Amino acid sequence: MSINLEREKAPLPAADLSPVKSSLLTKILYGSMAAAMLAAFYFIFLYAEIEKTMGAVQKIFYMHVPSAWVAFLAFFVTFVFSILFLIKRKRIFDTYAYVSAEIGVVFTIIVLTTGPIWAKSSWNTWWAWEPRLTTTLILFFLFVAYLMVRQMDGVWDKKARLAAVFGIIGFADVPIVFFAIRWWQSKFHPIVFGDGPSQQGGGIAPSMLVALLVTIAAFTFLYAYLLHKGVSFENMKIKVDHYKEKLRERLEN
Amino acid sequence: MLRAALTIAKKDIYSELRTKQVLGTMIIFAGLVILVLSFAFDPANNTTKAVIPGAVWIIIVFSGILGLNRSLVSEQRNDTMHGLLVAPMEASSIYLGKFMANFSMILIVEAVSIPFLFLLFDFKVNGSILYFILVLFVGSFGFIAIGTFLAALASNSKSSEMLLPLLLFPMTSPVLIGVTQATKIILTNMEKLHSAIAWLQLVAAYDVIFFVLCFLLIEYVLEV
Amino acid sequence: MEFMYGAYSVVWVVIFGYMLVIGKRHSKLKKDIEFLKQLDK
Numbered sequence: 213m214s215i216n217l218e219r220e221k222a223p224l225p226a227a228d229l230s231p232v233k234s235s236l237l238t239k240i241l242y243g244s245m246a247a248a249m250l251a252a253f254y255f256i257f258l259y260a261e262i263e264k265t266m267g268a269v270q271k272i273f274y275m276h277v278p279s280a281w282v283a284f285l286a287f288f289v290t291f292v293f294s295i296l297f298l299i300k301r302k303r304i305f306d307t308y309a310y311v312s313a314e315i316g317v318v319f320t321i322i323v324l325t326t327g328p329i330w331a332k333s334s335w336n337t338w339w340a341w342e343p344r345l346t347t348t349l350i351l352f353f354l355f356v357a358y359l360m361v362r363q364m365d366g367v368w369d370k371k372a373r374l375a376a377v378f379g380i381i382g383f384a385d386v387p388i389v390f391f392a393i394r395w396w397q398s399k400f401h402p403i404v405f406g407d408g409p410s411q412q413g414g415g416i417a418p419s420m421l422v423a424l425l426v427t428i429a430a431f432t433f434l435y436a437y438l439l440h441k442g443v444s445f446e447n448m449k450i451k452v453d454h455y456k457e458k459l460r461e462r463l464e465n
Numbered sequence: 466m467l468r469a470a471l472t473i474a475k476k477d478i479y480s481e482l483r484t485k486q487v488l489g490t491m492i493i494f495a496g497l498v499i500l501v502l503s504f505a506f507d508p509a510n511n512t513t514k515a516v517i518p519g520a521v522w523i524i525i526v527f528s529g530i531l532g533l534n535r536s537l538v539s540e541q542r543n544d545t546m547h548g549l550l551v552a553p554m555e556a557s558s559i560y561l562g563k564f565m566a567n568f569s570m571i572l573i574v575e576a577v578s579i580p581f582l583f584l585l586f587d588f589k590v591n592g593s594i595l596y597f598i599l600v601l602f603v604g605s606f607g608f609i610a611i612g613t614f615l616a617a618l619a620s621n622s623k624s625s626e627m628l629l630p631l632l633l634f635p636m637t638s639p640v641l642i643g644v645t646q647a648t649k650i651i652l653t654n655m656e657k658l659h660s661a662i663a664w665l666q667l668v669a670a671y672d673v674i675f676f677v678l679c680f681l682l683i684e685y686v687l688e689v
Numbered sequence: 690m691e692f693m694y695g696a697y698s699v700v701w702v703v704i705f706g707y708m709l710v711i712g713k714r715h716s717k718l719k720k721d722i723e724f725l726k727q728l729d730k
Contacts (some may be wrong), residue, residue, distance in 0.1 A: 272696040318707045326696045333692035353635035364622040377682050392639035
């Protein structure tokens with residue numbers, strides 16, 4: 213192997229460090245995320261009216277629901293990119309699937325912590341085996357398992373393949389889990405908790421709906437930003453790993 | 466394809482009958498689970514009867530996971546998996562063969578351990594045995610179908626014994642919910658048979674969906 | 690009311706925790722790159 217060629221490629225990862233950090237897309241995403249977050253705070257605390265029966269506690273809702281939305285979106289993205297990976301076998305798809313799953317797990321943690329806090333304040337119990345809550349819990353375990361599959365040892369394409377397969381069947385499992393749990397619950401606790409307070413009274417006040425939509429948009433931007441950031445980070449890591457591999461080869465020769 | 470699958474299943478069962486290692490372990494383990502259950506729930510107490518339908522599935526799940534682990538990891542030891550993969554057959558027949566072997570093994574374990582459970586806890590079946598066997602069959606089918614698939618997936622890892630339960634339990638939760646409910650109804654309260662049948666249909670639907678999915682996806686798992 | 694504060698702080702703790710994890714990975718990678726640069730000279 214010619215050393216010159218290696219030399220030529222040597223500064224590549226370092227040179228790529230700066231453009232990734234300040235690319236235009238990152239800036240746009242960051243800006244819109246920050247703006248949407250601020251707007252969300254304005255709408256949550258100043259614009260939306262305070263709920264009559266639950267009071268200010270109801271504002272947990274504006275964090276809980278968008279997190280759940282982002283978590284499901286993230287897992288759906290993982291599912292789509294898993295399928296794409298199995299068809300096209302491009303590493304970038306796998307990276308997207310991985311980063312999305314990780315973000316999904318983070319937001320599921322938010323859902324699973326804010327959920328019980330809200331439940332404690334409005335239903336006076338930390339945990340109800342309510343279909344959505346339970347499904348989210350199982351979803352959480354499924355995607356933690358997905359991340360475990362990724363921690364396996366071995367070459368990347370094997371891991372990526374196995375993870376993609378698991379991502380697909382894991383996501384396919386979710387609707388069945390939901391129906392099973394809903395069915396199970398309706399047998400023993402008919403309408404104790406109804407559909408959960410988020411839908412009580414057949415709808416929510418318009419100002420609340422606006423605040424909710426703004427928060428959902430803000431969280432979606434946050435997700436997009438994190439995804440973009442995470443993917444560019446993973447790409448860089450892959451490059452560095454490649455480079456290390458090359459360097460080792462060169463040292464061995 | 467079916468012939469190749471049958472050959473693999475036969476090979477697995479023959480080698481199992483030669484050593485009786487896994488089957489013996491599974492049955493002993495099932496017995497130990499029954500023992501632990503008797504500590505946890507006083508057998509003399511009448512309310513214990515309510516947990517027996519659930520206990521049936523605890524036994525099946527825990528002893529099943531032992532067998533599932535072995536069936537794929539044993540192929541890894543001398544790298545016989547590689548031999549199977551380069552043999553002139555599809556990956557799906559390997560899966561099918563492994564599935565049949567595991568399924569027959571879990572059925573044997575069930576046939577031995579569940580009568581023991583009923584005997585030791587002095588449980589009188591108030592329902593239909595025939596339906597109970599049907600539930601066992603449908604439930605074990607789903608559990609083993611997805612279990613064999615995930616065992617193949619996990620066997621690529623060095624710590625597959627630890628990985629498999631983590632993958633398998635959340636994935637099979639609909640089956641477990643369905644069969645425990647159906648078992649409870651069938652063993653104690655036959656009047657609600659229609660809802661037990663509804664549960665069975667749910668589990669059967671799951672079985673079909675995931676059996677097909679596993680069939681389609683196994684070639685990605687068992688790639689050389 | 691305390692519940693609301695609790696929930697909001699949990700949300701931000703989780704998000705910033707995740708950011709922190711990412712930042713840590715980032716700095717580790719940076720270190721690697723620096724090391725490689727040194728090695729290359």
